Amino acid sequence: MPYTLQRLAAGSYDLLLDGEFVGSVVRDLSGGGDVRGWQAELLSAAPPMPTPFTKEAHRFETLEAARKWLDATITEDEAASLTAP
Known part of the structure; x- marks a missing residue:
């Protein structure tokens, strides 16, 4: 199943499955x-x-x-964020 991650903002991605919105991938931050x-x-x-x-x-x-667990693609301009903390 082809998943796609579409960046919304820093630390937030829509999760699409076959082009349909099914969830999200988000950065989890502590209170600090x-x-x-x-x-x-x-x-x-x-x-x-x-x-x-x-x-x-x-x-x-x-x-x-x-991304690997989902076997998802990220568009090239968003791929640079993979190295973000």
């Missing part, structure tokens, strides 16, 4: 503004969930880890 990782989350936890989701939200240490 420190990056605590990334979270991929669906709009709905109602079954059936699209692969590879097994629950409504999954956490990752980096955006790249989330």
Whole structure:
């Protein structure tokens, strides 16, 4: 299933599946503004969930880890943000 991440703002991406909005990938910040990782989350936890989701939200240490897990593409101009904290 082809996922796409479309950047909304720093630390926030729409998650599209076959061109349809199904969720988001967002940076998780602590109260002090420190990056605590990334979270991929669906709009709905109602079954059936699209692969590879097994629950409504999954956490990752980096955006790249989330992208690989989803096997998602990011447009070239947004790919530079993969190195962001």
